Amino acid sequence: MLSRRAPEYPVDLETGDGLAAALEGCDVVIDASNDSSKRAGRILVDGSRRLLAAEEAAGVGHHVCVSIVGCDRVPMAYFRVKTEQEHVVENGPVPWSIVRATQFHEYVVATLTAAGRRGVLPVPRARLQTVAATEAARAVADVAEGPARRGRVAVAGPEIEDARDLARTWRSAAGRRAPLLPLPLPGRLGRALRAGVLTTERPDVRGTVPFADWLTATR
Template sequence: MRIAVTGGTGTLGRHVVDELRSRGHEVRVLSRKSPDHPVDLTTGEGLEAALTGCAVVVDATNSNKNAAAVLVEGSRRLLAAEAAAGVAHHVCVSIVGCDRVPLSYFRVKAEQEGVVADGPVPWTTVRITQFHELVAATLAPAGRWRLLPVPRARLRTVAVADAARAVADVAEGAPRQGRVEVAGPEVADARQLATTWKRITGHRALLLPMPLPGRLGRALREGVLAAERPDVQGVTPFGAWLAGRP
């Protein structure tokens, strides 16, 4: 099957590309800097040619700058191009709890989900919890200063490789016209994750409680980012993933 992956060079996207190729699919990597299939979601440039003959599109695009232009308006352009090309299944990668966290990026992701649900192409949205990789990347700089500010937050982080396998499974299946939630194998407080990171990496940083007031703090404490009953559960705990890194 020919599958296009937008954002196919990103943290998740490249794992999805590798996973799909390992299963025998023809995968097109779509990004602004792709040597074979360059596309620009903010203008629609390159989409028509890149999607020719594709049965499925996995949208793993991420954008911290101009997020609405890329993820919301870009999704509209992408879906229109998919409909013209006869794409049968659009897989939207999103975030668990994005509709309940009062941060601008999460609101954009929730809006993107709405665009997909109202769009012209049969779809499945895959909501994923935070990655182990993100937690480690967040803790590492603070660890160098021997001080780790840690908020109260219930999380259920997942390895990118585990998430990629779940996304590939969805891409191979029929559109669900609904969501699939993917999470890690264990629920842990952010302080527990930081303690595990210290133990395995050997850092001696002091954990400093960091209160988060208002709606954001309440949402994180209540665990809106941790899927209580995920449809797909990863197999790699944070500690095992951390210990196995090169």
């Protein structure tokens, strides 16, 4: 696991610390690191360059990057960083696959739970196709176990829903009363999210568990 807190082989993508030791004897690397702060570029883009150079030195034969469906179509800093990370991987020295996933059910719940603590749920109009993280992880593992150079593989949830409907479903499942606050997103960002750039009608792998069922099963 790429983590600064991994018990056996901690690594820091921002500095490169620990990479050589962690990669010794590895055939495949799955990069599921993440950061959405101002340091995202240093960790995900520069960090990918560091990681790929260390993989080349260690003789790794397959680099699997976890990315996001439609990231290249969302005019927002974090998504630009993810797109740049993909370019680094595509042009890097190690045979690669990129698994693009849609938003995880878990991410929606974490976001709404945090907002709910403040007493309101500000939610923009956005078409989402959330997927259980376990189903996305299965798809990533299958790609990692397969041949290198798969190119891009998209994994998405079974249903496309409006973010506000997801919020209502979560609110009723969680027994919360926080009112929904329509959050207007003007400009290109709002148009892109409303148009559903984070969704895909024809994913390579389609998750089977809709958000509402997943909520019921995890309660």
